[in-house]
Amino acid sequence: MKIHSIYREGARPLRFLSVLILSGIAYGLYKGVQDNYLIEALGVNPFQRGIIEFVREIPGLLVMFILAAMYRFAEQRVFKIGTTLMLAGVAGLLVVRSEIFIVVVFIVVYSFGEHIVMPVKSTISLDLAEKGRGGAALGVTSTISNLGNIAGYLIVSLIFFIFARLGFERTDTAQFKLVFGVSTALMVAAVLISLAVRETEMKTKRRRFYFSRKFSTYYMLEIFYGARKQVFFTFGPMVLIREYGAPTSVIATLLAFAAVFGMVFSPLIGRLIDYLGCKIIMVSDTLILVAVCFFYGFSHRIFPKDTAFIVVCVNYILDSILTLGSMATNVYVQSISETQDEMTATISTGISINHVLSIFIALLGGFIWNITGIEVLFCISAALGLLNSAYAATIKLPPKG
Numbered sequence: 001m002k003i004h005s006i007y008r009e010g011a012r013p014l015r016f017l018s019v020l021i022l023s024g025i026a027y028g029l030y031k032g033v034q035d036n037y038l039i040e041a042l043g044v045n046p047f048q049r050g051i052i053e054f055v056r057e058i059p060g061l062l063v064m065f066i067l068a069a070m071y072r073f074a075e076q077r078v079f080k081i082g083t084t085l086m087l088a089g090v091a092g093l094l095v096v097r098s099e100i101f102i103v104v105v106f107i108v109v110y111s112f113g114e115h116i117v118m119p120v121k122s123t124i125s126l127d128l129a130e131k132g133r134g135g136a137a138l139g140v141t142s143t144i145s146n147l148g149n150i151a152g153y154l155i156v157s158l159i160f161f162i163f164a165r166l167g168f169e170r171t172d173t174a175q176f177k178l179v180f181g182v183s184t185a186l187m188v189a190a191v192l193i194s195l196a197v198r199e200t201e202m203k204t205k206r207r208r209f210y211f212s213r214k215f216s217t218y219y220m221l222e223i224f225y226g227a228r229k230q231v232f233f234t235f236g237p238m239v240l241i242r243e244y245g246a247p248t249s250v251i252a253t254l255l256a257f258a259a260v261f262g263m264v265f266s267p268l269i270g271r272l273i274d275y276l277g278c279k280i281i282m283v284s285d286t287l288i289l290v291a292v293c294f295f296y297g298f299s300h301r302i303f304p305k306d307t308a309f310i311v312v313c314v315n316y317i318l319d320s321i322l323t324l325g326s327m328a329t330n331v332y333v334q335s336i337s338e339t340q341d342e343m344t345a346t347i348s349t350g351i352s353i354n355h356v357l358s359i360f361i362a363l364l365g366g367f368i369w370n371i372t373g374i375e376v377l378f379c380i381s382a383a384l385g386l387l388n389s390a391y392a393a394t395i396k397l398p399p400k401g
Helices: 014-041 046-056 058-069 075-095 100-128 134-165 173-195 213-244 248-276 278-302 305-336 340-372 374-392
Strands: none
Touching (some): 014 075, 014 100, 014 213, 046 058, 046 100, 058 340, 075 100, 100 134, 134 248, 213 248, 213 278, 213 305, 213 340, 213 374, 248 278, 248 305, 305 340, 340 374
């Protein structure tokens, strides 16, 4: 299939897709070092990591208000603003000294840009698509972003492998600054190309909130999902780094593997959702999550340290695959929505709702780890998973017509 057949005549998608690949690589670089930079170079403990994640997720909570405030802007202009904020965030990490407060400020700036770009890049993809080819256009967008992320993670692994061979200590900030420098250069290129992306009259009606009683189950599922996601996003890498001494190269490689498996399994899980139904997927993926929680929290008590490290690494990748099951909730929303606008508004509200609990989970999780250890933290996460499954089992789907 020729990629040009996906897009409408005169759409000129190349500039937009170029921004996605450049910013995707830059994100892979940034994300590939973030946890090790905070924990090893800055000496952040679990409680402090929870506080940082609490602050970093605030833009996700505010994203609907931010987008609503820019309702007069074309989607392409919003995309440019978000991309520029991402540049400002990573450039700040490059130039500032390693002082935790200033570092967190620029992490939050990057997060604002990331959360602004997230929804509008899908809208732009759909606008560029030929009629009836929206799904294919979204697939191209996702694939290009993921390939960029994978390239960024692998570059991080290579850089830190070389620095280790040269005798640099793992805590030496020079190697982290090099990664931030390369990421900044790529984001500069992305911003310059984004400025050349043609703006159209396309605007999306952005409501601050859209609540309807028929979506109450979906809202609850998003709260559970936000809590579950945050525990693993924040504390999964921390288990590997603090408990098993995983260096930056290993974390970045695991991120690359997770992204590859995500690309491979995403269409498979999508077909399973269509074949088995979204309810079965929503129930089963969180039941599997209980096993993931168990091995995160107790591998060090069951296996020798080297074996436990391998088990937790596999666990990390498995967890990333399980998060793909969240597609089922979107399919559920689609099945009970009366219009496309209602579906879009509901999903946007859901994103902010899952951030409401997740930001507090990050804060509480760090406190629990510091006081009780990782076992209790992941037992609580398992309990949330079971609640998610129980609640998903109560949904009523409309008959297939």
